[in-house]
Amino acid sequence: MQQKLIALDLDGTTLNEHSVISPRTKVVLQKASRAGHIVSIVTGRPYRISKQIYDDLNIKTPMINFNGGLGHIPHQKWDKEYQKTFPREIAFDLLKNMKHLGIKLMAAEKKSMILANNPYAVQDDFFPASLNSEQILNQQNLKTDPTSLTMLVDEHKKAAIIKHLNQVYGANIEVGVWGGVNPILELEPKGVNKAEGIKYLADNYKIDRSNIVAFGDEHNDREMIDYAGWGVVMRNGTSALKRIANDITTADNTHDGLATYLENYLKLAK
Structure with missing residues (x-):
């Protein structure tokens, strides 16, 4: 079979309800890798909370983080590594206007940087629960432009905040809703999405778009599912995403939907 680039979203797709890779999924993905396919994690997560999953999978391929903002091969120097950013002045401006806008918490990140304005345990430990003085998000500590800015906001003001962000900073950023x-x-650099990430990987591995197989379940997978030659949406995926899918898995993420589908699709079963 022709070499495929297999692009994997994590949450709700590769990971089960407990946010781990099941033994069966792991076996199938390693089998796909041994069969010569490029198996790549393509996630909205920062590297710090996807590193363990990558290591557990034990596949030495590139990984895309921040919905396409960072492309790298963990634990090694890759000459094709990239990291996109947007002006840090946006973070400073939002910090000044947090209270007025209805932003409760902010974190600025890059591959190996996490700064937050205060510790707050929420969303699967996404925001750091403790900070030292160098990790506080302020003008002194944010020395370079960030790749991502994540904000916990007032539910009632969410729509107004999105409108404000697009109007004021829309030339530099994309606004994502978790x-x-x-x-x-989540704010990301303008033009960043998962499709850009997989296109970059496919170009580097000389894999035709028709040989990209992508799996996802949520709105941030839309561009990737749409771009891939074969876009597969999980049974537990959103209705909007299912409408643009080439196919839908018969089982959900908690019942090894991805593993079963991929094993059949790539004819990996003995």
Whole structure:
């Protein structure tokens, strides 16, 4: 079979309800890798909370973080590594206007940097629960432009905040809305999305777009599912995403939907 680039969203797709990779999924992904396919994690998560999953999978391929903002091969120097950023002045401006806008918490990140304006345990430990003085988000500590700015906002002001962000900073940023129980917004550099990430990987590995197979479940997977030659949406995925899918898994993320689908699609079963 022709070499494929297999792009994997994490939450709700590769990971089960407990946010871990099941033994069966792990076996199938390693089998796909041994069969010569490029298996890559393509996630909205920062590197610090996806590193353990990458290591557990034990596949030495590039990884895309921050919805396409960072492309790298963990634990090694990759000459094709990239990291996109937006002006840090946006973070400073929002810090000044947090209270007025209805932003409760902010974190600025890059591959190996996390700064937050105060510790707050929420959303699967996404925001750091403790900070030292160098990790506080302020003008002194944010010395370089960030790749991502994540904000916990007032639920009732969310729509107004999104409108404000697009109007004032829209030339420099994309505004993403997280799925889940907490009202969380994420700012990323203009033009960044998962499709850009997989296109970059496919170009580097000389893999034709028709040979990209992407798996996802949420709105931040839309561009990737749309761009891939074969876009597969999880049974537990959103209705909007299912409408643009080439196919839908028969089982959800908690019942090894991805593993079963990929094993059949790549004819990996013995």
